[in-house]
Amino acid sequence: MTKHGVVLGPEDAVVAAAAAARHFSFPPPRTGGDSCRKLAAQVDLGAAVMVSWLDSMKASSPRHRLMAPLAGAADAEHDDWMERHPSALDRFDALAAAAKGKQVAVFLDYDGTLSPIVEDPDRAVMTDEMREAVRGVAARFPTAIVSGRCRDKVFGFVRLAELYYAGSHGMDIRGPTADPNHHGKEGKSVLCQPASEFLPVIEEAYGALVERMEASIPGAKVENNKFCLSVHFRCVEEAAWGALFEQVRAVLKDYPGLRLTQGRKVLEVRPMIKWDKGKALEFLLDSLGYAERSDVFPIYIGDDRTDEDAFKVLRSRGQGAGILVSKFPKETSASFSLREPAEVRDFLRRLVDASTT
Numbered sequence: 574m575t576k577h578g579v580v581l582g583p584e585d586a587v588v589a590a591a592a593a594a595r596h597f598s599f600p601p602p603r604t605g606g607d608s609c610r611k612l613a614a615q616v617d618l619g620a621a622v623m624v625s626w627l628d629s630m631k632a633s634s635p636r637h638r639l640m641a642p643l644a645g646a647a648d649a650e651h652d653d654w655m656e657r658h659p660s661a662l663d664r665f666d667a668l669a670a671a672a673k674g675k676q677v678a679v680f681l682d683y684d685g686t687l688s689p690i691v692e693d694p695d696r697a698v699m700t701d702e703m704r705e706a707v708r709g710v711a712a713r714f715p716t717a718i719v720s721g722r723c724r725d726k727v728f729g730f731v732r733l734a735e736l737y738y739a740g741s742h743g744m745d746i747r748g749p750t751a752d753p754n755h756h757g758k759e760g761k762s763v764l765c766q767p768a769s770e771f772l773p774v775i776e777e778a779y780g781a782l783v784e785r786m787e788a789s790i791p792g793a794k795v796e797n798n799k800f801c802l803s804v805h806f807r808c809v810e811e812a813a814w815g816a817l818f819e820q821v822r823a824v825l826k827d828y829p830g831l832r833l834t835q836g837r838k839v840l841e842v843r844p845m846i847k848w849d850k851g852k853a854l855e856f857l858l859d860s861l862g863y864a865e866r867s868d869v870f871p872i873y874i875g876d877d878r879t880d881e882d883a884f885k886v887l888r889s890r891g892q893g894a895g896i897l898v899s900k901f902p903k904e905t906s907a908s909f910s911l912r913e914p915a916e917v918r919d920f921l922r923r924l925v926d927a928s929t930t
């Protein structure tokens with residue numbers, strides 16, 4: 574490898590991996606027309622959309638373990654999945670061999686990857702040991718945090734100025750503000766904000782969501798991530814998830830430029846633009862001057878559906894390694910897996926060791 578020159582809980586077990594793989598988008602396509610038949614069809618479509626979303630909200634974060642008679646089948650499913658997505662720690666030597674002589678670049682999701690999943694999003698801190706591991710990696714390879722969070726907030730958790738940060742699901746990218754290797758990157762400003770025209774609309778929708786939801790849905794929390802919003806339902810009774818979805822849907826009717834996607838016990842409100850973590854990864858590779866190079870080995874580690882866009886980019890480039898953080902089988906485009914943030918930390922440490930030996 575070359576030097577660079579420049580709590581997941583059992584409720585998250587993917588009992589219904591197929592359902593979790595579905596990707597919904599709201600609002601649904603307009604069907605139009607004014608006849609009773611068409612109207613009825615629209616009502617049915619609305620109900621179907623609601624049921625699909627609720628299924629998806631439950632499937633992506635099931636609270637119940639498999640019943641005993643199904644446990645054997647679950648083991649077999651897990652073994653089969655691990656064969657297709659082996660542990661990046663177990664296969665570390667093979668990975669290092671594939672990266673040898675290539676320019677490594679490291680891309681890290683934050684929640685569920687560098688920090689364990691916790692109930693309160695404001696308390697999702699990372700350990701000092703993890704910070705040291707990331708610091709070590711960043712001293713050797715270009716390293717970026719790619720998060721759904723607001724860039725400033727995720728920087729507040731990570732606190733390493735030598736990294737690239739892509740906040741708001743990659744819609745807010747900034748280069749390092751300090752470089753311990755003194756490679757002249759100091760003071761780099763914002764590199765890319767493809768959704769800046771949506772800022773006023775996002776602000777307005779944030780106000781509307783806070784007003785409608787936090788007043789009527791106990792436990793709901795709306796987080797302003799600058800270019801996108803998160804509506805958390807981790808602390809909402811499951812019986813109220815339908816009402817929560819309806820409230821979000823009612824607000825979004827007034828904002829046709831916004832769409833809805835889903836993460837881990839969270840509904841994500843985002844601008845309707847073709848930009849995601851995959852595009853952010855491509856943008857960063859381009860900014861680093863690696864876009865056309867075949868001797869580049871990008872490593873992307875993430876735990877969420879939104880990270881799948883980045884895994885797909887690596888697959889289509891036929892480069893590097895996508896690593897999914899999950900204890901349970903999930904439909905994924907990643908090639909490897911790690912079980913939890915502690916294993917991510919160990920993997921990062923091994924990357925550092927391999928680059929110094």
Ligand SMILES: O=P(O)(O)OC[C@H]1O[C@H](O[C@H]2O[C@H](CO)[C@@H](O)[C@H](O)[C@H]2O)[C@H](O)[C@@H](O)[C@@H]1O
Nearest residue numbers: 683684690691692694697720721803807837839
């Ligand atoms: O792309 P990421 O860095 O993984 O950010 C995705 C969302 O992560 C956060 O929510 C998730 O983690 C919380 C803290 O552990 C947890 O309470 C929540 O249920 C999870 O969905 C963050 O709060 C969101 O804004 C991010 O979009």
